[in-house]
Amino acid sequence: GNSVTQMEGPVTLSEEAFLTINCTYTATGYPSLFWYVQYPGEGLQLLLKATKADDKGSNKGFEATYRKETTSFHLEKGSVQVSDSAVYFCAWKEGGGNKLTFGTGTQLKVEL
C-alpha cells in the first residue's frame, strides 16, 4: 500500500552540523509531500511542502526536494541550532485527496 518510510532516530548532532533526515515514499499517482515538525509538548506544525516532482520546499533554513526518480523527499539543513531539537515527520497526501499519512517520525537532538 501507499506509505512513507523515514529514518529512525534519535539523531544527535552538534550545533552548526549538517542535517539530513531521509524519507522515501511508495505511492501510485502523484502525491503531495510534506515535512511536519513537533516541538516538545506541542502539536504538529507544517515545516515545508512540495506538490509535484522537482519542486523544492523550504522554510527556516530547511529544504527538501521532491524527487520522483528516487521516490524521495529528504529533509536537509546546512547548520542546525539547539532550537531545532524536535520530532520531524514526513507525510504524503494523494493529489486532491483528503487524508494525510505520516511516517513514524525522527527525533532530532542538537547539542552545544
Add this chain to the structure above:
Amino acid sequence: NAGVTQTPKFQVLKTGQSMTLQCAQDMNHNSMYWYRQDPGMGLRLIYYSASEGTTDKGEVPNGYNVSRLNKREFSLRLESAAPSQTSVYFCASRLTGQGYTFGSGTRLTVV
C-alpha cells in the same frame, strides 16, 4: 485567533469508562481529523470529516466514534476505554487546498 482547541489536555480513565474528547476550530475550515500518536508509529488517522454532516473511517477506527456537531466542532468518543487506547490524540482541521492545522493534543491514559 485560537486555531484548533482541544479539551481536555490530560485525562486518566479506568478500563471500561467512557469519555468524549472535544475539538473546535475557529478558522471556518471544511475538514477535520482525529489522529492518535504512539511511540514508534507516528500519527495514525482514526476518523475524519471532509465536510459538515459527513464522517469517514481512517486507518484505526475500532473502539471510537465521532460526531461532527457543526462546522466548528468534531468530537471523538471512547465508549468503553481499553489500555490499548492509551495515547496522545491530536485533532486537525483544513481548508480545501490548504495545509493542516493541529491542536496541541490530549494525553490519555487508560489504567
